Amino acid sequence: MKTALVQLCSGDDPGDNLRQVQWMLAEAAAEGAEFVLTPEVTNCLSSSRARQNEVLCLEGDDPTLAALRQQAEELGIWLLIGSLALKTGDPDGRFANRSFLIGPDGGIRARYDKIHMFDVQVTAEETYRESDGFRPGDRAVLAQTPFGAVGMTVCYDVRFPHLHQALARAGAQILTVPAAFSPVTGAAHWEPLLRARAIETGCFVLAPAQTGTHPTSGGKQRRTHGHSMAISPWGEVLVDAGTKPGIHVFDMDMSLVEDARSKVPSLTHIRDFHGP
Numbered sequence: 001m002k003t004a005l006v007q008l009c010s011g012d013d014p015g016d017n018l019r020q021v022q023w024m025l026a027e028a029a030a031e032g033a034e035f036v037l038t039p040e041v042t043n044c045l046s047s048s049r050a051r052q053n054e055v056l057c058l059e060g061d062d063p064t065l066a067a068l069r070q071q072a073e074e075l076g077i078w079l080l081i082g083s084l085a086l087k088t089g090d091p092d093g094r095f096a097n098r099s100f101l102i103g104p105d106g107g108i109r110a111r112y113d114k115i116h117m118f119d120v121q122v123t124a125e126e127t128y129r130e131s132d133g134f135r136p137g138d139r140a141v142l143a144q145t146p147f148g149a150v151g152m153t154v155c156y157d158v159r160f161p162h163l164h165q166a167l168a169r170a171g172a173q174i175l176t177v178p179a180a181f182s183p184v185t186g187a188a189h190w191e192p193l194l195r196a197r198a199i200e201t202g203c204f205v206l207a208p209a210q211t212g213t214h215p216t217s218g219g220k221q222r223r224t225h226g227h228s229m230a231i232s233p234w235g236e237v238l239v240d241a242g243t244k245p246g247i248h249v250f251d252m253d254m255s256l257v258e259d260a261r262s263k264v265p266s267l268t269h270i271r272d273f274h275g276p
Contacts, residue, residue, distance in 0.1 A: 001147050003252045004033035005208040005228040007241045011215030012046035014055055018064050022071055024247050029075040031249045035147065037080040037208040039228070040155050040180045041097070044085050045210060048219025049133055056095060058087045065100065073106030078145060082178025082208055083114065083154050085134075094135040099152050099178060101143045109145070112152035113137025116160055122184045130156070140166055148173035148254050151203070155179040158193045158207075161200055168201035168267055173257045175203045179224075180210040186225025191237070199235040202261035204252060206230050211243050233260035 006024045010017045021042060028036045043064040046052050059065065065084060072079040079102040086096045097114040115138065117131035140163060143150045151167030151174065158164075158177050167175060175197060181190050198205040211226030228241035228248060233256050239248045261267065 001034050001252055001254075002032045002249055003035045003206065003230070004028035004031065004037070004247055004249045005206065005230060005239060005241060006036060006038045006247055007209055007211050007226060007228040007245050008039050008042065009212040009214055009245050010039070010042060010045040010210060012044055012048065012051050012055065012217055012219075013215070014043045014064055017043055018067055022067065025068070025071055025075065025077070025079070028247045028249060029077055031247070033077065033249050035078040035080075035252070037082060037176060037178065037206055039082040039208045039210045040178045041085050041210070042082055045180060045214045045222055046216065046219060047222055048216070051218055052085060052095060052133065053093070056085055056087050058089065059098070062086060069102055069106040069108070072102045072104060076104045078102070078104060080150075080176050080178065082176075088135065090135060092135075095133055096137075097134045097154060099154055099176070101145075101150060101152065110141050110143035110150070110152060112141040112154070113139070114154035114157060115140070115163065116156045118156040122182055126182060126184060128182070142167055142170050142172055148257070151175045153177050155181065158197060161197065164197045164201055164203075165267070165270070168203055169270070172201070173203055173254065175201065175205045177205060177207040178209070179207055180222075181225040183223050183225050186227065190225055190227060191229065194229050194231050195235045195237070198231040198233055200266065202233045202257055202264070202267065204231065204233055204257065209241070211245060233257045
């Protein structure tokens with residue numbers, strides 16, 4: 001089936017971001033895409049907690065979610081909204097980093113809250129404390145579609161192979177990894193991690209990404225790695241989107257899942273063990 005990765009350079013104005021996404025979804029559908037995927041924090045990429053509190057909404061009130069659900073229905077496509085930053089009403093004020101799978105009827109078929117928080121010091125100048133602003137999820141999510149079972153993850157989750165193996169063992173044939181990867185770790189680790197997750201599981205790995213220097217009205221400016229990727233179940237790079245925003249359409253042949261797993265059935269060889 002024709003599938004499209006949407007690569008964005010989202011800023012901290014959800015309205016501006018939505019207009020860009022809607023244009024790209026329409027273009028992807030016009031090119032024949034039946035399944036379209038957007039990156040992490042499609043609605044708002046910001047390092048300012050004050051700005052996030054100003055512009056973010058609860059899920060039921062979020063205009064980006066409402067508009068993209070309507071557009072998915074109008075276009076008749078499956079849509080993975082890589083994630084939206086959303087208010088939660090939690091007492092500590094933290095947000096959710098929530099991925100949505102939308103059906104061609106506009107219905108929410110699955111939602112997944114990012115489990116692993118990006119709390120790292122990459123360099124002396126580049127430090128992230130995602131858990132300061134976002135609460136972690138605690139549930140893996142597998143969504144059924146007519147074209148295959150989709151295991152949903154987000155960005156930093158890609159470093160945790162047990163999550164992806166659990167999804168594959170539960171039936172996933174496609175793993176989604178929408179991201180806003182840092183330039184330093186992206187250059188070093190992005191492609192090998194994605195290829196490893198595909199090879200280990202025999203799944204397609206679809207990873208739409210944020211890219212570039214992101215517009216901001218306040219707070220520290222963010223940069224992201226780009227290079228949205230589609231990886232085959234054999235570990236081959238089918239799409240590398242480079243560093244410019246854009247749409248990348250490719251054919252996803254689901255028969256390749258069974259082909260890869262029949263050659264190397266490692267999922268059936270997993271054994272419990274003692275130690276260390």
